Amino acid sequence: MTPAEVEAGLREVFGDRILSSSAVEEGRDTAWPRRIDVAVDALEEVCRYLRDSQGFDRLLCVSGIDYEGYDESGKGKHIEISRYEEDGSPTPTKPGSGDLAVVYHLHSRAHGGEVAIAARVRRTEPKVPSVGQVWPTALWAERETYDMYGIEFEGHPDLRRILLPEDWEGFPLRKDYAMPSRYHDVPLEGAPLAVRTSPREVREEKE
Amino acid sequence: MAAETRGPRRNPEEAFNAVGDHIGGDREQLLSFGTDEDLASVVQPGSDLVILAQVQSLFRWAQLSSIWPMTFGLACCAIEMMSAAGTRYDLDRFGAGAMRATPRQSDLMIVSGTVTAKMATRVKRLYDQMPDPKWVIAMGSCAIGGGPYFKHGYHVVKGVDMMIPVDVYVPGCPPRPEVLLEGLMRLQDKIRGKKGRLVRPKWIDDYITRIPD
Amino acid sequence: MILPKLQHAPASRPGDRARTMKSELLHINMGPQHPSTHGVLRLFITTDGEVVHSVTPYIGYLHRCAEKKAEGNTYHQYIVYTDRMDYLSAMNSNWGYCMAVEKLMEINGMGVEIPEYAEYVRVIIAELNRIASHLIAFGTYGLDIGAMTPFFHALREREAILNIFEKVCGARLMYSYYVVGGVKWDIPPDALEEIELFVKLFPDKLREYNELLTTNKIFVERTANVGVIDEDLAVAYGCTGPVLRGAGVKWDLRKDQGYSIYDRFDFEIPVGGGDMGTVGDCWDRYWVRMLEMEQSLAIVEQALQQMPREGEIMAEMPRRLKIPNSEVFFRSECPKGELGFYILSDGGDVPFRCKVRSPAFHNLHVIEEVGAGQMISDLVATVGSLDLVLGEIDR
Ligand code: SF4
Numbered sequence: 140m141t142p143a144e145v146e147a148g149l150r151e152v153f154g155d156r157i158l159s160s161s162a163v164e165e166g167r168d169t170a171w172p173r174r175i176d177v178a179v180d181a182l183e184e185v186c187r188y189l190r191d192s193q194g195f196d197r198l199l200c201v202s203g204i205d206y207e208g209y210d211e212s213g214k215g216k217h218i219e220i221s222r223y224e225e226d227g228s229p230t231p232t233k234p235g236s237g238d239l240a241v242v243y244h245l246h247s248r249a250h251g252g253e254v255a256i257a258a259r260v261r262r263t264e265p266k267v268p269s270v271g272q273v274w275p276t277a278l279w280a281e282r283e284t285y286d287m288y289g290i291e292f293e294g295h296p297d298l299r300r301i302l303l304p305e306d307w308e309g310f311p312l313r314k315d316y317a318m319p320s321r322y323h324d325v326p327l328e329g330a331p332l333a334v335r336t337s338p339r340e341v342r343e344e345k346e
Numbered sequence: 347m348a349a350e351t352r353g354p355r356r357n358p359e360e361a362f363n364a365v366g367d368h369i370g371g372d373r374e375q376l377l378s379f380g381t382d383e384d385l386a387s388v389v390q391p392g393s394d395l396v397i398l399a400q401v402q403s404l405f406r407w408a409q410l411s412s413i414w415p416m417t418f419g420l421a422c423c424a425i426e427m428m429s430a431a432g433t434r435y436d437l438d439r440f441g442a443g444a445m446r447a448t449p450r451q452s453d454l455m456i457v458s459g460t461v462t463a464k465m466a467t468r469v470k471r472l473y474d475q476m477p478d479p480k481w482v483i484a485m486g487s488c489a490i491g492g493g494p495y496f497k498h499g500y501h502v503v504k505g506v507d508m509m510i511p512v513d514v515y516v517p518g519c520p521p522r523p524e525v526l527l528e529g530l531m532r533l534q535d536k537i538r539g540k541k542g543r544l545v546r547p548k549w550i551d552d553y554i555t556r557i558p559d
Numbered sequence: 560m561i562l563p564k565l566q567h568a569p570a571s572r573p574g575d576r577a578r579t580m581k582s583e584l585l586h587i588n589m590g591p592q593h594p595s596t597h598g599v600l601r602l603f604i605t606t607d608g609e610v611v612h613s614v615t616p617y618i619g620y621l622h623r624c625a626e627k628k629a630e631g632n633t634y635h636q637y638i639v640y641t642d643r644m645d646y647l648s649a650m651n652s653n654w655g656y657c658m659a660v661e662k663l664m665e666i667n668g669m670g671v672e673i674p675e676y677a678e679y680v681r682v683i684i685a686e687l688n689r690i691a692s693h694l695i696a697f698g699t700y701g702l703d704i705g706a707m708t709p710f711f712h713a714l715r716e717r718e719a720i721l722n723i724f725e726k727v728c729g730a731r732l733m734y735s736y737y738v739v740g741g742v743k744w745d746i747p748p749d750a751l752e753e754i755e756l757f758v759k760l761f762p763d764k765l766r767e768y769n770e771l772l773t774t775n776k777i778f779v780e781r782t783a784n785v786g787v788i789d790e791d792l793a794v795a796y797g798c799t800g801p802v803l804r805g806a807g808v809k810w811d812l813r814k815d816q817g818y819s820i821y822d823r824f825d826f827e828i829p830v831g832g833g834d835m836g837t838v839g840d841c842w843d844r845y846w847v848r849m850l851e852m853e854q855s856l857a858i859v860e861q862a863l864q865q866m867p868r869e870g871e872i873m874a875e876m877p878r879r880l881k882i883p884n885s886e887v888f889f890r891s892e893c894p895k896g897e898l899g900f901y902i903l904s905d906g907g908d909v910p911f912r913c914k915v916r917s918p919a920f921h922n923l924h925v926i927e928e929v930g931a932g933q934m935i936s937d938l939v940a941t942v943g944s945l946d947l948v949l950g951e952i953d954r
């Protein structure tokens with residue numbers, strides 16, 4: 140099964156809810172994986188369809204993307220990641236306005252095809268249906284995406300942060316994330332405690 | 347010593363004086379013996395085996411020769427720590443081979459790897475659970491100051507010394523096992539009460555002079 | 560490898576009586592500083608007596624912001640961070656990333672041709688690293704089960720490999736040896752000799768390991784029929800590598816996707832066959848790793864024979880890589896499973912987004928499913944058999 144066939148099948152079933160496909164635009168319609176952008180509300184159905192009718196039995200990877208600052212013209216620039224000021228406080232950043240996206244990479248053991256399904260959402264309302272019911276492995280991958288981008292997966296049974304502590308503020312992989320310098324009583328930056336020199340001095344300190 | 351010269355047990359006071367007579371020094375001198383380099387000396391005045399030392403130095407000597415590190419691997423550096431404990435480098439040669447799996451039985455914490463915000467409180471708690479006297483080696487540039495994750499590392503504590511006091515810093519990413527052994531020996535020096543030694547290798551001076559302004 | 564005949568593990572296991580008893584539920588925290596969790600993994604276990612009711616892994620104690628770092632480092636600079644993901648098989652991660660960038664360049668018509676000599680060097684070094692990684696898996700698995708000796712044996716051979724790497728690139732753990740377009744240095748002649756010697760001596764050592772652990776009665780009792788991950792479960796949970804192959808699925812990217820020059824070598828894909836118990840149990844995963852070491856050795860041996868005597872080690876590369884708007888998802892077979900890099904570029908000299916698909920992350924997920932209903936000691940055996948590296952799970 141070629142990527143073109145997969146896409147043709149998708150377009151037949153879902154019509155204009157299939158938004159665009161990266162490979163066609165760039166004239167590389169035989170290259171796996173092909174990225175197919177779908178409407179957000181169709182995402183779960185598309186995934187189900189791909190699993191049941193097209194034989195994509197493995198979900199490889201779920202990645203979030205923050206399109207803030209993405210240069211469509213292809214000139215590209217060095218994106219400044221927010222930093223610290225001289226006094227150690229994080230540089231304030233203004234909130235971004237770019238879209239967020241989720242990309243699912245699928246693979247089929249039956250015919251060896253790979254395809255990427257993407258859904259783009261507004262930054263103000265980052266809600267995507269969960270595909271945890273389709274592939275259980277998505278449960279953790281979606282938690283990670285939520286952790287990093289704040290994209291909420293509707294219908295996820297257990298949407299918690301997975302890598303960062305549960306009360307962490309902000310979503311670090313968003314481009315407008317401000318670097319913290321403290322987490323509760325844990326200093327992330329700063330000067331060391333008094334440096335010990337010899338055991339005797341330490342004992343004196345304690346008394 | 348020959349077994350036939352073994353006499354009846356003497357009380358310590360007597361033994362001490364006897365030793366004084368034996369080596370021909372006075373008592374005061376003997377007591378001050380072993381403060382710095384030699385923590386303890388073993389003398390055998392005729393019969394009983396006597397160890398002469400200040401109690402404090404004797405304890406230190408015992409401490410430094412059987413450091414029990416905690417099995418505490420955090421990240422990549424832990425693999426080098428394992429290698430150091432393994433067959434080729436054999437940490438046990440320096441008396442520090444008894445890796446304990448619990449903080450309550452150990453007196454050295456080798457912070458081997460990146461300390462993250464989520465882990466930092468645990469590191470602190472483990473440190474607090476260790477009985478005194480206790481020492482800390484910060485192994486690897488991550489534990490020293492954030493290392494490769496200094497910039498953009500939003501979740502990385504830039505140096506474990508902001509959480510707990512550190513005795514010896516072992517640089518490298520990762521430090522080779524030899525360097526860890528060196529760090530251990532410097533820690534032993536420190537426990538012994540020796541002053542720290544900073545020897546700058548000659549090549550650094552050469553190198554500095556050759557850097558153009 | 561031929562195994563001495565050994566009776567299958569009995570169908571009824573010592574824990575069976577405990578399983579039928581009921582008592583109050585207990586909550587136990589295992590980790591994040593626990594000797595058998597292979598790093599800073601925390602397992603929250605609810606137990607009913609000795610039987611595990613549910614397992615919830617808590618990860619992220621080693622989250623080092625690797626993906627954020629990618630957005631602030633150029634394509635070349637990021638190689639050093641791939642080292643620090645799976646620190647037991649740094650060469651393989653390096654290679655996976657480099658191949659992803661090369662693919663991305665190829666998509667954009669900037670393709671570089673990797674010199675043939677460099678390809679051989681890459682294969683040889685990566686396969687040696689695979690052996691080193693599996694050696695650690697073998698050694699620490701023995702430790703988990705309670706056998707101390709294999710660990711020291713494994714470390715001894717691993718040091719031999721590290722010696723070779725040290726001659727090749729100067730480092731013991733963090734190599735950054737692969738660069739986009741080739742490798743950084745040539746293999747010096749004495750290292751080549753050492754590799755040849757290693758290839759000659761290692762089969763004997765493997766035999767020794769098998770005598771030590773593989774068919775050891777206690778070991779078999781503790782691993783056979785324990786932690787069974789069957790094919791459906793493994794596929795559904797995205798398991799890869801020895802975990803997937805242990806479940807009897809013949810899937811190896813080196814053969815099935817055929818990247819680099821793996822099509823020139825003759826090697827097998829070992830799969831779990833339930834020799835000691837059920838297909839997909841801990842013993843099978845362990846055994847797949849042991850067999851893979853043998854296959855890797857065969858690849859190294861063939862590569863040494865086929866390799867041209869000398870050649871270029873690096874293709875012509877622009878110093879400053881700027882890749883136009885495009886994206887790539889490239890996977891390669893690492894010792895732990897399929898390591899994938901999803902790179903989105905926008906014409907700048909840094910990746911706009913670099914997502915790492917880490918195999919161990921997905922392999923660990925399955926423990927939620929498998930862990931329930933086991934004895935606590937079996938849970939330790941199961942976690943060990945997944946061969947986790949927390950640096951890669953948390954990134
Ligand atoms: S210093 Fe280097 S080797 Fe050690 S934990 Fe940090 S990144 Fe890993």
